Amino acid sequence: MSNSLDSFNCRRTLKVGDKDYTYFSLVEAEKNGLDGIAKLPFSMKVLLENLLRNEDGRSVTKADIVAIRDWIADRGTAGHEIAYRPARVLMQDFTGVPAVVDLAAMRDGIKALGGDPQKINPLVPVDLVIDHSVIVDEFGTPMAFKRNVDLEYERNGERYRFLKWGQQAFKNFRVVPPGTGICHQVNLEYLGQTVWTKDEDGETVAYPDTCVGTDSHTTMINGLGVLGWGVGGIEAEAAMLGQPVSMLLPEVIGFKITGKLKEGVTATDLVLTVVQMLRKKGVVGKFVEFYGEGLANMTLADRATIGNMGPEYGATCGFFPVDKETLNYLTVSGRASDRIALVEAYSRAQEMFWMPGAAEPVFTDTLELDLGEVVPSMAGPKRPEGRIPLEGIAAGFEQSLVKEYKKDASEADKRWKVEGEDFDLGHGDVAIAAITSCTNTSNPSVLIGAGLLARNANRLGLKQKPWVKTSLAPGSQVVAEYLEKSGLQKELDQIGFNLVGFGCTTCIGNSGPLPAPVSKTINDKGLIAAGVLSGNRNFEGRISPDVQANYLASPPLVVAYALAGTVTRDLTKEPIGQDKDGNDVFLRDIWPTNQEIQEFIHKHVTRDLFVQKYAEVFKGDENWQAVQVPAGETYAWDDDSTYVQNPPYFVGMGQKAVDVGDIKGARILGLFGDKITTDHISPAGSIKAASPAGKYLTDNGVGVADFNQYGTRRGNHEVMMRGTFANIRIRNFMLGENGREGGYTIHYPSKEEMSIYDAAMQYKHEGVPLVVFAGVEYGNGSSRDWAAKGTNLLGVKAVVAQSFERIHRSNLVGMGVIPFVFEEGTSWASLGLKGDETVTIEGLETIKPRQTMVAKVTYADGATREVPIICRIDTLDELDYYRNGGILQYVLRDLAA
Known part of the structure; x- marks a missing residue:
């Protein structure tokens, strides 16, 4: 077994049925020196078992394990760093493609070293779910689903061929084809096991199911008692290749739940309340763990809804312990009976099974919510934490119209004629009503609720307003099936909520174009149109370029607002519309009862349904089966592809790592200020025609209309390196006192101003190494793999900053770029750097973690200065990565040997 030490003598055997499992007993570890660990939060027990x-x-040392025992005293404030190894990795297609590109390139690399390509496989299980590429082009018709799927395959053929090759070529790597569902819902309904097992050296080891994912909403799986969160591509690749993910022991905020939800209040109302409370509390970078007697009144789907929105309240995760409800859900969702028995036996043996009346764990801090106080709500118009009770929506919009959108109050009731249509439009009219996203489409109570509300509206003859773009994109085929079987899909179809696809749609901006006359009126008249969606994000500009005010709402409310057609009406008091006889109909008249919703769930959401829909989950539909891929253990790269290219990481790489050379006479590529985020560094969003990436695509025969965006081209390093440091808001202080925005620099000694990419290529041609200087918190924000990959490919050997964001620092090391920090009180500005200096750093061959080194700076006038800098390679593992040129090269040589 991989575990060679057992300092706390806790390795034991657990018998479940007629099977024996090896496990690491927390109860025994407590007796053998880890006193008090029974009081730890459940999520911390998962980390302890891992170590x-x-x-x-x-x-992982004995001291790391003791640090978790000591957590009870310091409550996570000591900031101890540990090496954590998740059981598996979850990916979606946008962020997963680069990882598969790297694996494919490693196969070519090992072949070049004379090794066996079959040795290159993920070392922990990886599931990639294709869910980010479907766009709502067609809606409101029975043909919408087929038309959107056809377009999806047309646009993404190259990427899909590549991923399908990966599905066939790699062991331990599974692809869930397009049209199946959203990665987080497939994870919840099928992939997640709560307790994971692995056969090793003739025995079966059981341990908590844990995962990292390349999508921030991976946190949804915490509802199932599975510790999981989103990471960047490089951490995901490291985990996939068996390397640990470095993390700090977190503070854990306990969130106590009491009481139960009132009649007519949904899980969405609850999660929006939780998001608002936790944002106010401030939980960024912390674990949140839910506890208290109210858990007994929460379905697993309700818990998953809260777990899902971890990124919106800012926490690393929102964890729910395993209990009776977890076992119920595993049963209904079709998990194997021996697995369910193991989950119960293991959780009880580890004292990780929650029961009402259990002693409360020790937390860093706590807050509390009585479920009975939650009221119907929406969040908007531009922040997920901007929750407003339903009765305040109309008044809130009116305020925003003047304050945030700078419109004259006299315009509030004005209407404008829509050309060629028999309706007019005004501010606050709902242009998009979308039942979408992972947050809510996993929850039968709100989806059945939406269907029943539609049925009640149809009986009274209510219709959706003609200017509303309606859509239903469920998170799994199970949802479509129970809506169909219960007869509720027919009811939804009748008011425009036809199935448009399975996947992330409106929530990530894949809402598709609005009908041309509606779009034209909105833009010509400067209308503030509204979107109402059951998603998790409503940031400005995210949902649709035409829709500025976006509200997060439960699926039944999405249907209600499609009928009302505006957010300027108070649906708690004003009518939603008129019935066939002209009588006013109110929202309360068509809102279904909790009891009716539960009866429908009991009757139609069954174990058989899950078993049947997930029986051949990796097979895909006829479209996927028709995708032709060349067989072979290495990928047949297409040199003409503008989506997928073989990256140059392993070109000319030898069997043994070459001694790390010193950095001599390096030129400066950029002088950057404080808090440069990974969004500044990494390519994102649309590709401009005049940019280096745009020129590359044009030169390769791609029309501007087909540029797509950086996200879809993450598998092509030629596009991505051209977009590195190219953000329109990044400011390089080499260009004048206040710097200049956009990705520009000055090439020396020619003093020519050019794009950062062009300068980097010029220096590469001249054989000159590069360094980058920055201020405090360099690389903060989300972890983005291309922020480090692009830096490496541009020829940057070192980044010297005042301080680093933790994950970007480790990503740089993982890509063979060495991070240094100045001593306290020193900065590039205090050294008087202008960007025309050269930099030499010697002694890299014998460097040790956190060693103090010297950077010799030669100024333009020939003066020199020796500047102390501290190496931020922090661990021996990281030193190995650096000496090998990066984590991929390290793993490749290890496997080749």
């Missing part, structure tokens, strides 16, 4: 099982004396 006990992986103790090797190098990446």
Whole structure:
């Protein structure tokens, strides 16, 4: 077994049925020196087990394990760093493609070293779910689903061929084809196991199911008692290749739940309340764990809804312990009976099974919510934490119209004629009503609720307003099936909520174009149109370029607002519309009862349904089966592809790592200020025609209309390196005192101003190494793999900053770029750097973690200065990565040997 040490003598055998499992007992570990650990939060027990099982004396030491015992005293404020090994990795197609590109390139690399390409496989299980590419082009018709799927395959053929090759070529790597569902819902309904098992050296080891994912909403799986969160591509690749993910022991905020939800209040209302409370509390970078007697009144789908929106309240995760409800859900969703028995036996043996009346764990801090106080709500118009009770929506919009959108109050009731249509439009009219996204489409109570509300509206003859773009994009085929079987899909179809696709649609901006006359009126008249969606994000400009005010709402409310057609009406008091006889109909007249919703769920959401829909989940529909891919253990790269290219990481790489050379006479590529985010560094969003990436695509025969965006071209390093440091808001202080925005620099000694990419290529041609200087918190924000990959490919050997964001620092090391920090009180500005200096850093061959080095700066006038800098390679593992040129090269040589 990989675990070579057992300092707390806690390795034991658990018998479940007629099967024996090896496990690392927390109860025994407590007796053998880890006193008091029974009081730890459940999520911390998961981390403790992880360290006990992986103790090797190098990446995980006895001191790391003791640090978790000591957490009870310091409550996570000590900031101890640990090496954590998740059981598996979850990916979606946008962020997963680069990882598969790297694996494919590693196969070519090992072949070049004379090794066996079959050795290159993920070392932990990886599931990639294709869910980010469907766009709502067609809606409101029975043909919408087929038309959108056809367009999806047309646009993404190259990427899909590549991923299908990966599905066939790699062991431990599964692809869930397009049209199946959203990665988080497929994870909840099928992939997640709560307790994971692995056969090793003739025995079966059982341990908590844990995962990292390349999508921030991976946190949804915490509802199932599975510890999981989103990471960047490089951490995901490291985990996939068996390397630990470095993390700090977190503070854990306990969120106490009491009481139960009132009649007519939904899980969405609850999650929007939780988001608002936790944002106010401030939980960024912390774990949140839910506890208290109210858990007994929460379905698993309700818990998953809260877990899902971890990124919106800012926490690393929102964890729910395993209990009776977890076992119920595993049963209904079709998990194997021996797995369910193991989950119960293991959780009880580890004292990780929650029961009403259980002792409360120790937390860093706590807050509390009585479910009975939650009221119907929406969040908007531009922030997920901007929750407003339903009765305040109309008044809130009116305020925003003047304050945020700078419109004259006299315009509030004005209407404008829509050319060629028999309706007019005004501010606050609902242009998009979308039942979409992972947050809510996993929850039968709100989807059945939406269907029943539609049925009640149809009986009274209510119709959706003609200017509303309606859509239903469920998170899994199970949802479509129970809506169909219960007869509720017919009711939804009748008011325009036809199935448009399975996947992330409106929530990530894949809402598709609005009908041309509606779009034209909105833009010509400067209308503030509204979107109402059951999603998790409503940031400005995210949902649709035409729709500025976006509200997060439960699916039944999405249907209600499609009928009302505006957010300027108070639906708690004013009529939603008129019935066939002209009588006013109010929202309360068509809102279904909790009891009716539960009866429908009981009757139609069954175990058989899950078993049937997930029986052949990796097979895909006829479209996927028709995708032709060349067989072969290495990928047949297409040199003409503008989506997928073989990256140059392993070109000319030898069997042994070459000694790290010193950095001599390096030129400066950029002088950057404080808090440069990974969004500044990494390519994102649309590709401009005049940019280096735009020129590359044009030169390769791609029309501007087909540029797509950086996200879809993450598998092509030629596009991505051209977009690195090219953000329109990044400011390089080499260009004048206040710097200049956009990705520009000055090439020396020619003093020519050019794009950062062009300068980097010029220096590469001249054989000149590069360094980058920055201020405090360099690389903060989300972890973005291309922020480090692009830096490496541009020829940057070192980044010297005042401080780094933790994950970007480790990503740089993972890509073979060495991070240094100045001593306290020193900065590039205090050294008087202008960007025309050269920099030499010697002694890299014998460098040690956190060693103080010297950067020799030669100024333009020939003067020199020796500047102390501290190496931020922090661990011995990281030193190995750096000496090998990066984590991929390290793993490749290791496997080749």
